[in-house]
Amino acid sequence: METPGNLFVVAAPSGAGKSSLVKALLELDSHLAVSISHTTRKARGQEQHGREYWFIDEPEFRAKIEHGDFFEWAEVHGNLYGTSRKAIETRLAAGEDVVLEIDFQGALQIKELFPHAVLIFILPPSWDELRQRLQRRGEDHPEVIEQRMANAREEVSQARHFDFVIINSLFETALFDLKTVVHSQRLKYVAQMRNKSQVFAALDLV
Structure with a gap:
């Protein structure tokens, strides 16, 4: 299903920094809307x-x-x-760019429904760092951390199915990479032709 808006799907293991990156991206990009999951x-x-969610x-x-639903x-x-x-359907049909922050299972399901969706996987720099981040959150008991x-x-083994992979070693660098993925998608020929139709018409490209 191709729509006027772009759909970005961000997935990561718990503790990799996915939520923090998406939140920072939304603060920088007023043309990007987040879809709140249930x-x-x-x-x-x-x-x-x-x-954050509909609980x-x-x-x-x-x-x-x-x-x-x-x-x-x-x-x-x-x-x-x-x-x-x-x-999702309402926002994309209106030409909005939407970002989904979900797990890899949902991301792969979305890709089947929206072949043009852009899948982005956030990786931690190491297993040790991932464990430390989970511990620093102070939200989970040790057994829960082990399960995570x-x-x-x-x-992490599913990252190979994604279009882009960002390693969140330094937050500022990872955020820049995420912004770059979003911006590059908006510069694709089909997107530019749709969003800059007057320019394309003036140059006899439509």
Whole structure:
């Protein structure tokens, strides 16, 4: 499904810095909108309903699955996550660029529905650094951290299916790389022809 807007999908193992990078990108790019996912997990720290996620219970989530409300959904670390079909379709059809911050399972599902979606995987610089970041968050018990580390092995192995891979060693560098991916997508011929139609018409390119 090709749409006027670009769809960017960002995935990473827990602790790799995905959320921080996407948040910083949104603050820098006013033409980029984030799609807020639904989840059955509890809010962490300062997270708010309708800002980071739509926090709902499992029965409501299951009902949305039955109604076909999600483009994709997956179970991650024992919790359910899903992406609203209506929210994505409406924004892309209006020409907005949308970024999804989801797990690799959802990213690959999105790619099947939107072949033109741009998949971006965030890698940690090392396993030791990933473990330290999870510990520094202070949100999880040691056994939960071990489970996240085990899951990260599988998640990182899926990076080969993504269009771009960014190593989050230095945050500022990783953010620059993420901005570059978004900007380069907007400079593709089809995107420029669509967004700069008057210029293309004046140059007899349409």
